[in-house]
Amino acid sequence: MKTANGQEVIQLFESWSPKKLACMENDPIGLAIGTLNKEVTKVLVTLDVNEEVADEAIRNGCQLIIAHHPPIFRKLSNLRTDTPAGKLYEKLIKHDVAVYAAHTNLDVANGGVNDLLADALQLENRQILEQTYSENLMKLAVFVPDSHADRLRLELSKIGAGAIGDYDSCSFSTDGKGRFRPLEGADPFIGEIGEIEVTDEEKIEVVFPPSIKNKVLKAMLNVHPYEEPAYDLYTLAVETDQMGLGRVGTLNEPMTLEQFAKYVKKQLDVPTVRVVGDKNAKVKKVAVVGGDGNKYIHVAKRSGADVFVTGDMYFHVAQDAQSIGLNIVDPGHHVEKVMIKGVTQKMMELCSQKKLSVQFIESKVNTEPFTFI
Structure with a gap:
């Protein structure tokens, strides 16, 4: 250490x-x-x-x-x-x-405050309540001689390029001919100064999140044998790393709102909770936002949640929640x-x-x- x-x-x-x-x-x-x-x-x-x-x-x-x-x-x-x-x-x-x-x-981060609250409530089938952040995937298309193609694919996969969902090492290759002429001062890996060179090459394409762009370029340049590698870099319309505030998930077994309120008290270790709704209402799907979640009552309702667990609930917002049929359990802000x-x-x-x-x-x-x- x-x-x-x-x-x-x-x-x-x-x-x-x-x-x-x-x-x-x-x-x-x-x-x-x-x-x-x-x-x-x-x-x-x-x-x-x-x-x-x-x-x-x-x-x-x-x-x-x-x-x-x-x-x-x-x-x-x-x-x-x-x-x-x-x-x-x-x-x-x-x-x-x-x-x-x-x-x-820290509220938004995977494993942050909202995930920790959802963990404490043992919510299953968990999703983000409201997306607040995403990144667009990038794509590298690089032209490399056949002799170095496999090694380049391997090195790119090691740093996370080509990871799509539950798959890794994803890439697409196209065979073709590379043409170039080395000029005076060049030190070509293939070819002679002043002569047109034609060589077998592969075009390798991989996608990756923008957070590793520098690592991808460094790996590509380290492996590529050419002095001046030919490559394209694109930003795609495909989103990745979708993250956001709050979580919504389901309980293992349904409860009444009264039972759930007592469960929240125990699981979040608070002396009391405030409740909005019919104490006999059935609760299965739960939305949670740590801290002050007043402005998310409609988001919680649209998510299909039976109850919304959040703190600092205002009087008039509680009335609004009641009017749209959304139950509330307010354990306070300090549950964070x-x-x-x-x-x-x-x-x-x-x-x-x-x-x-x-x-x-x-x-x-x-x-x-x-x-x-």
């Missing part, structure tokens, strides 16, 4: 939950306080950052905090240390504790605390794969502001 710096830790985090997945305008994600340019041996994972969490990080010797809710949500016009927020920022800076926030990108264990486990796994010696600590501070009586 080797030591890591903050940049390495966050690069691993963003390989799983990249910033590009953020779906809220001006979402203040990323490094909020401090620097990542330092050695990191301990990381505290938390839902929120308050003074008690800061003290917990300092007490545990953490150099970095990964939080879901950004500690600086709006632009600062000043930084006064005689305010509660200013005191918090001062304490973190004085103790050299950096804070990195992953907000809506599931990310603490989820992020900890994921980052331990990623760091172990890279043989990085980093300890991830689950915050024990309860940042729920409400007391239920």
